[in-house]
Amino acid sequence: MNKRHIKFPSIDQFPTIVTNINRHFNFVGLDENGDAIYDKTLQKPKLKFKGRVKLHGTNGSVCHNEPSGMWTQSRERIITTESDNAGFAFFTQTKEEILTNLFEQVREKNNVDLNSNTISIYGEWCGSNIQSTVGLTNLEKSFFIFGVKISPFDEEKPAFWVDHSYLRSPENNIYNIDDYETFEIEIDFNVPQLSQNRLNELALQVEADCPVAKAFGYPNTIGEGIVWSTELNGVVHRFKVKGTKHSNSKVKVLKQVDNEKINKAISVAQNACPSW
Secondary structure (H helix, E strand, O other): OOOOOOOOOOOEEHHHHHHHHHHHHHEEEEOOOOOEEEOOOOOOOEEEEEEEEEOOOEEEEEEEEOOOEEEEEEOOOEEOOOOOOOOHHHHHHHOHHHHHHHHHHHHHHHOOOOOOEEEEEEEEEEOOOOOOOOHHHHOOOEEEEEEEEEEEOOOOOOOEEEOOOOOOEHHHOEEEHHHOOEEEEEEEOOOHHHHHHHHHHHHHHHHHOOHHHHHOOOOOOOOOEEEEEEEEOOEEEEEEEEOHHHOOOOOOOOOOOOHHHHHHHHHHHHHHOOOO
8 A cells, every 4th residue: 555656756847947936936816716816027036956967867766665665666657577677676676785775874864754654766777778879878787866755655745855965885886966067057037048058058068078977987978968956945846958969859958048138138127117
């Protein structure tokens, strides 16, 4: 009963994050029909985002609680050695003792009752032949941790994310994405388009020279892009920016914008309109 698939959430694109943040700060209440009322003139925040290298592999996770023990997941389903995903279930089975130790670290650090909560450790299973055309193909198959979530058995209670930066076991091909180059950007959600060129620039930088592959001795090999995240009122907001080699019909490359033109428009508006 307590063993269930706990999916890692989809990662949005930048325009979706802008819409979500703006709606959050523009919301002023409900009308008589129960529909949301938004005031687009309200001031939006400046938020700092942390960027981590987006690895090109396949999403994997390991979950644990006391009633069910440990189980392994792909993005869409619970997997086993008989019904595997690129060998990830077999890997976790062979590293069960190591993973149990990682779960115990999370339990102790966050005082988690595993009789009423599940710990999920999420990461990217990548390297070797899992994906082609990227620098990570030079690595042995490895698990790069990028998130840990605590999910109560009572699904009416909210799940929440906790720090994962201390989890790793390099000698067992279990790494932490925070050990590699990270990035920072502050986005002004009143004029979010002013951040697009910098987001593009950094994504293309990663695509041209994957920082993770470089750390393993393979410089100037292709990376995928960057996942950006911030926490706001207990909710983690994430979006991804990919380079041109990894864009597709669903994940678009951000358009370059004319920052000078945008700034001039802002200046004219500020000079023409009273401060009130």
